[in-house]
Amino acid sequence: MIETIVFDVGETLTRDDCYWNLWADWLGIPRHTLSALVGAVVAQGLDNAEALRLVRPGIDLAAEYHAREAAGRGECLDESDLYDDVHPGLSALQQLGVRVVIAGNQTGRVGELLRGLDLPADVIVTSAEWGVAKPQPEFFHRVLEVAQAAPDETLYVGDHPANDIFPAKAAGLRAAHIRRGPWGHLWADAPEVVAAADWRIDSLTQLVDVVRA
Structure with missing residues (x-):
């Protein structure tokens, strides 16, 4: 039971549309590009965050997240x-x-x-x-x-x-x-x-x- x-x-x-759209806008790439990259890493069994590393190799995700928050472009829901x-x-x-x-x-x-x-x-x-x-x-x-x-x-x-x-x-x-x-x-x-x-x-x-x- x-x-x-x-x-x-x-x-x-x-x-997750808003989540990825905000990242795409912050990184300055078309939203459909990031969406396609998310699909690609999922198909390989990788973590979704790898899509962001493909866009910007070496990205410090935690630092970028806090920068977005400080700029008033943080998470929405x-x-x-x-x-x-x-x-x-x-x-x-x-x-x-x-x-x-x-x-x-x-x-x-x-x-x-x-x-x-x-x-x-x-x-x-x-x-x-x-x-x-x-x-x-x-x-x-x-x-x-x-x-x-x-x-x-x-x-x-x-x-x-x-x-x-x-x-x-x-x-x-x-x-x-x-x-x-x-x-x-x-x-x-x-x-x-x-x-x-x-x-x-x-x-x-x-x-x-x-x-x-």
Whole structure:
């Protein structure tokens, strides 16, 4: 029985368009160029940030991030960045008595922005606030602490096999892979993902049937 469902953020709850557009504008390159480079590194199984290093070799991402913030061109996140099924999906789960947690690899600023959206969630936290990030096992130990449920009663939902599905399963959690975003679509039918994921979904509203079953 699923008591708690924990959600990744980027390309699970939110579209990453704004995130990458801001980086493209800051680095002075066309948005479609950076988008194509993100797709290229995803296809190679590399971290998304490698796309930025292709644009500017040797870039200090932390320094550039702080420079953007200082220039008033930092991270943005509002209701328009949410997928359409977020509010109805999470609300329906809470109505079923499921504890809803949002925990992903994000900055503290994104945590603040998410908590300002009045999402139907019991806990919203980011890796930066915890000081540990996916796919490290410690991240999923923290997930279980806030989940307040046994590992096999806790479901982690995400789009990224290496960051979400595989480490969640290694920690004893159940896992649902969502076909959303570059990682979600490209690796949806990979044999290793099919074998690892307890469920594969296209919409958050499908989780209602998972819980009822």
